[in-house]
Amino acid sequence: MAQETLKQVGAAAAQQNAMERGARFLAHGTRLFTVSSGWESKMIREDRGVPSCETMLELEAAMRDENVRVIFIPADALMTDADIEKISERNGVTKTLFKEVKT
Amino acid sequence: MTKNNKDQKTTAPKAEGKKPEAASILKKNIKDLSLEDYEQLEKRIGTSTRPFPMWGPQRVEENGRSSIQTVLSFIADDSQPLKIYSERPYEEVVALAYCDMPVPSMLPIFKDGIERRGDPLQRQKDILEGKQPQNENFNRTQMMIGDPGHGKSFLGALQGRLRAKGSVEIFDCGGKNMNDLLFEMVLDFGAADALPKAIDKRLKAGSLEDMSLGLVAQLNNLEAMPESVKGEKAVAEWKEQTRIVTYGDDGKASIDWAKLREGSEEKITRAFDILTKISKIEGLDNAGGNALGMNSQFGALIRAFIDNREIVLDEYNKSREGSDNALQTVIQFLIGELRECTVDNPLKNKDNTSGPSSFTFKRDDMGAGFFVTFTGNKTEDGSTTRSLNKSVYDRLKPDTLPDPDVIDWQHRICQMMVGMPVSTIYNAFQEQADADPAAFGEWLMWMRETKAKVEGTPIPELQQTLLANWxxxxxxxxxxxxxxxxxxxxxxxxxxxxxxxxxxxxxxxxxxxxxxxxxxxxxxxxxxxxxxxxxxxxxxxxxxxxxGAWNKAPKQSxxxxxxxxxxxxxxxxxxxxxxxxxxxxxxxxxxxxxxxxxxxxxxxxxxxxxxxxxxxxxxxxxxxxxxxxFADKDLNRQAQIARKVFCNFVRQMDPSIEADDDSIITPKKFLDALKHVQEKETAATNELFVANRDPEQLYAGQPLAAAIIKDAALYAREKKRLDFDLDDLVHHDDFIASLALPTVGEKNLSSVWEQNIRPMMRDSAPAQAEADANAANQNNPRRNDGLSMAEGTSEHGIATTSLQVLYADEDGERAVTLHIVRNEQRGKTLVVGEKAPSKLLAAFREAGVTHVDRNDPSAQTKVEAAIGDLTRGMPEVVKKHLTDAFKYRNNVDPDYLREQAGKPFADADSEKAYLAEARKEYLEGKQLAELMVAPEVTMNLPKFVLKNTGPR
Incomplete structure (x- = not known):
């Protein structure tokens, strides 16, 4: 299997695993899933179509980018859950967010 | 007036591999739309083949009387459907409209919103087609008032999302001066937001100077609290509305730059001063690109008008009292009362700032994608909510949302559970759904899958399973x-x-x-x-x-x-x-x-x-x-699950097998095997199907082997010797693996119950034939419920039996007993046996099987808990009858009792008398759980599970 395909399959499996742990429902249908730090977060982070947002400035920009549907937030990102919720409230768009958590 | 966009944007971090989008039709002015544009934009729902649920008052005839009732019905009109002017493909519009559908009591407002957005476009289309325009509606606003959390801003944004892929701006009016919607001060961070990025980098690294950190904290006090904000709750609300900096659990500050960047003159001037100081302390003022300035620019409403996009002015009636006066003529323009209006920039040239001096809203500049949704909270909601001017109410004509009804609660519960309002869709199309539930289910799944594609992620497994069981x-x-x-x-x-x-x-x-x-x-x-x-x-x-040994961590199972x-x-x-x-x-x-x-x-x-x-x-x-x-009724799906369990089991049993699932058994072969199991009648003949690990048969496409129960009691009755030996027994693991396979487990559990006790009782005690008949009569108060439980016919739906299978370990090969307790009504089963392969454990849970290893030190506790669960809600006597049923086939080992006696017996009679008494005492003094795990309890005249190689 091509390396790229393997990565895509891995990212999809990691997303599905994270989704099994349940979501927080944010505004406008956006869902926030937590993803364990390790292979799952690595797979999602390395997915070419998924921007990794380290700051609120970057998250805001990703929320407004209509080509972005899935967003990764690393564990050491400079934002709280309340910040994420606030940004989701003021952007009327549905995105899927994966937030890395250290286990 | 030339439309220009001065909005500064930070680009999102890497999101590679995307094609640039084609130019947006909704960005065009309405007057510039062509018929080709309409062909692309117009998406119809609420037609005869695509009916759309709708809620509202209707005259209903009942028992010869008619009355007005609020009902859930649908729109299905080919001539006058709902037209959504959207750049999205049709399937996305449908999936979003049905999956994200507002609650029923808000559907009329949703419909109104669609029509208001569509009216000026329809009018223009009529003109292009040379028809008399059907409407003269130029209103580009909608206002709704309701309780917090009711879904007002969601509804406003949904209308925007239905039309375009981009984000709809939700402008929080709470505590703000409404002049800011037209002109606002803005911090100019220079190229590519260099200063915010540099500060964020240092905040993240923890390297920002202490003095700078103190200044960062001051960003939460940029605006003086208005005198009108009084009371603890209102003050807290104000602070929340104006909060720019938050602190994480690690104490690190995060700055909301988007919120900091724009606002009132007072706020921006103070922010500018603070950031200038931080910039100097950190030495960032010398670096190129870290220029900091301030300016006035068009506010959010004018920018939305220029960009031809939707905007939601959220919590409009929580805005600062008296601050919306300048907006009155703009509202007149927005609702179509004025063809144009000009607003001046009061901030122009203040403190040497530059920026636009005025803006003129013109109907001719009205874009196809522009629309304004106002939302407001009910005035009884907190002291910061104010009553709007009468003129605002007259112009915006807000819809007040009704209190949620049961159907609304249900709708929202379904949306959160499965990602779509199954209940509302079902209630609207109930007759057809009931007539063809499978097709209805497939339709629901298609919509949910389409929505998942829009979202770019798979459907969560939980939602998928729930939706399959809609x-x-x-x-x-x-x-x-x-x-x-x-x-x-x-x-x-x-x-x-x-x-x-x-x-x-x-x-x-x-x-x-x-x-x-x-x-x-x-x-x-x-x-x-x-x-x-x-x-x-x-x-x-x-x-x-x-x-003992609590100083050590527990053993990880x-x-x-x-x-x-x-x-x-x-x-x-x-x-x-x-x-x-x-x-x-x-x-x-x-x-x-x-x-x-x-x-x-x-x-x-x-x-x-x-x-x-x-x-x-x-x-x-x-x-x-x-x-x-396992509850999935689709045999294909069951075969998929069963194959996965089976292949994991095969690999665990023989670690030298490294083949993938397809190499072990193809999906088609497994499906065929399950079809055979499903079709075969086996209960009456005690036939079973067990996991087949024979390599030759397996590679020939037979994952299941036939098995049959042979009762030693029948051999004894007919005075025949057993015509099979240990090698003919089915292996313990192959039998219990069958219980972990959907379809197979169910089938086997219908074939294991007693068929011979009753006839043999007739043989041994003919005088009890009448009692035997009574025992069979479920309605007889003297019926023998223990016997019914052994036969799997108890009215309580609970049963128990025991079987013997082959087991091999370091002690060699031997026959071992498996005890089974089954609650048919709840589909739950307890199996007490030897250690089970770990790969079966997850599947046991799915199958409702609790497996207990009798050698586990906590085995008795686990069996007790399982029996407690299986008999939950049943009378206490059921457990006694269950124990009686167990004793039909199980007894205490005489050798064990002899050993317990600790002395030789004088003669055979005294030994016999002792054994009878000791057996009675042993069995009566123990609970079922204890009996099931005791090694000294053995089967008398066992029921053997044999490989079924043909007639014996």
Whole structure:
């Protein structure tokens, strides 16, 4: 299997695993899933179509980018859950967010 | 006036591999649209083949009388459908419109919103087609007022999302000066936001100077609190509205740059001063690109008009008192009263700032994508909510949202559970759904999958399983909705005055505001129920504490992955029960607690056990939402699951097998095998199917082998010797693996029950034939329920039996006993045997099988707990009858009793007398759980599970 395909399959499996742990429902249908730090977060982070947002400035920009549907937030990102919720409230768009958590 | 966009943008971090989008038609001015554009934009729903649910008053004829009732119906009009002018493909519009559909009571407002957005476009289309325009509506606004959390901004944004892929700006008006919507001050951070990025980098690294950190904290005090903000709650709300900096658990500050960047002159001037100081302290003022400036620019409303996009002015009536005067003429323009209006920039040239001097809104510049949604809270909601001017009400004509009805609660519950309002869609098209539930289910799944494609992620497994069982979702969500509706009434200080006056002392206005039921609370309950967490055991469940060696961590047993839907109902109901207690009983509101408990019972949240152990025919919420993957009625899906379990089992049993699933057995072969099992009648002949690990047969495409139960009692009765030996027995693991396979397990569990005890009783004691007949008669009060339980015919639906299979370990090969207890009604089974392969454990859970290794030190405790669960809600006597049923086939080993005697017997008679007495004493003194795990309890005249190689 091509390396790229393997990565895509891995990212999809990691997303599905994270989704099994349940979501927080944010505004406008956006869902926030937590993803364990390790292979799952690595797979999602390395997915070419998924921007990794380290700051609120970057998250805001990703929320407004209509080509972005899935967003990764690393564990050491400079934002709280309340910040994420606030940004989701003021952007009327549905995105899927994966937030890395250290286990 | 030339439209220009001065909005500065930070680009999102890498999101590679995307094609640039084609130019947006919605960005065009309405007057510039062509008929080709309309062809691309117009998406019709609510036609005869694409009906769309709708809620509203209707004249209903009932028993010869007609009355006006509010009903859920649908729009299905090919001539006048709902037209959504959208750049999205049709399938996306449909998936979003149905999956994200507003609650029924908001559907008329949704319809109105679609029509308002469409009217000027339809008018232009009529002109292009040379027709008399059907409307002269130039209103580009909609306003709705309702309780917080009702979904107002969601509805506004949904309309925008239906039309375009981009984000809809939600402008929070709370505490703001409404002049800012037209012109605002803005911080200019220079190219590519260099200064914010540099500060963020240092905040993240923890390298920002202490003095700078102090200044960062001051960013939360940029604006003086207006005098009108009074009271603790209003002050807290104001602080929240103006908060720019938050602190994480690690104490690190995060700055909301987007919020900081724009605002009033006062705010931006102070922010500029603070950032200038930070910039100097950090030495960032010297670096190129870190220039900091301030300017005036068009506010959010003008920018939305220029960009031809939608904007939601959220919580408009929480804006600063008297600050919306300048907006009045703009509102007149927006609702179509004025063809144009000009607004001047009061900030121009203040403090040497540059920027636009004025802006003129013109109808000719009106873009196809522009629309303004105003939302407001009911004025009774907090002191910061104000009543708007009469002229605003007259112009915007707000729709006040009704209090949520049961159908609304249910709709939202379904949306959160499965990602779409199954209940509303079902209620609107009930007749067709009931007539062809499979096709209805497939249609639902298609819409949910399409929505998932829009979202760019797969459907979560829990949602997928629930959606496949949509009938359970509809019935359980209805019960939950009724319960939440009752909870909402009982926690509403106003409503209880008529509905539950005895609660007046416990439920006041403060309690209603703090703890009243709302969509947000339901959301929290459903969120909390999703993840699998540590669970509190029932108070009467047995527990075994190891008192020694607590200085060491417990031994880690193998983790058994659980399908999230398997106990979803239990998790949800347990969480609701906990919340009911926390919000009422634990805070001294005992009457409310009692009423909520009664409501939980009335609406069937928990399994209901009726008198004499009979169960309610109504499935509880808990039971409906505890869905095993094995419950999928689709044989293809069952074959997929079974194959996965089987292949993992085969690889674990023989680690030298490294082949993947396809190499072990193809999906088609497994499906064929399951079809054969499903079609074959086996119960009457005691035939079984077990896992087949014979390599030759397996590679020939036979994952299952035939097996049959042979009863030693029959051989004894016919005075025949056993015509088989140990090699003919089915292996323990192959038999229990069959119980972990969907379809196969069910079939086998219907074939293991006693068929010979009753006829043999007739042989040995003909005088008891009458009693035997009575025993068979379920209605006879003297019937032998123990016997019925051994035969699997008890009215309680519970049964037990024992079988012997082959087992091999370091002690060599031998026949071992498997005890089975089955609750047919609940589809739950207890199997007590030897250690099971770990790869089967997760599948056992799905199959409702509790497997206990009799060699486990806690085996007895585990069996006790399982029997307690299997007999839950049944009379205590059932356990006694179950023990009787067990004793038909099991007895205590005489050698064990002889050993216990500790002395030789004088003669055969005294030995016989001793054994009879000791056996009686042993068996009567022990509970079923103890008997099931005791090594000295053996089968007398066993039922052997043999490989079925043909007639013997």
């Amino acid at each position: 009938q359970d979702v509809v019935s359980s969500s209805e019960k939950l909705a009724l319960f939440y509706d009752r909870w909402a009434t009982l926690s509403d200080a106003e409503k209880i005055t008529t509905s539950a006056p005895d609660l007046i002392e416990e439920v006041d206005e403060e309690y209603t505001k703090k703890e009243g039921m709302s969509f947000r609370r339901i959301k929290q309950h459903l969120e909390e129920a999703q993840p699998i967490r540590a669970k509190m055991q029932p108070v009467d469940s047995p527990v075994k504490v190891e008192f 193998e983790t058994v992955e659980e399908n999230p839907s398997l106990n979803y109902g239990t998790r949800l109901v347990e969480y609701i029960e906990r919340m009911v207690f926390e919000k009422s009983g634990s805070v001294g509101k005992n009457k409310l607690y009692s009423k909520l408990n009664k409501a939980m019972e009335e609406f069937g949240l928990r399994d209901i056990s009726l008198k004499e152990g009979a169960r309610s025919r109504q499935k509880s919420v808990e039971e409906s939402l505890n869905i095993s993957a």
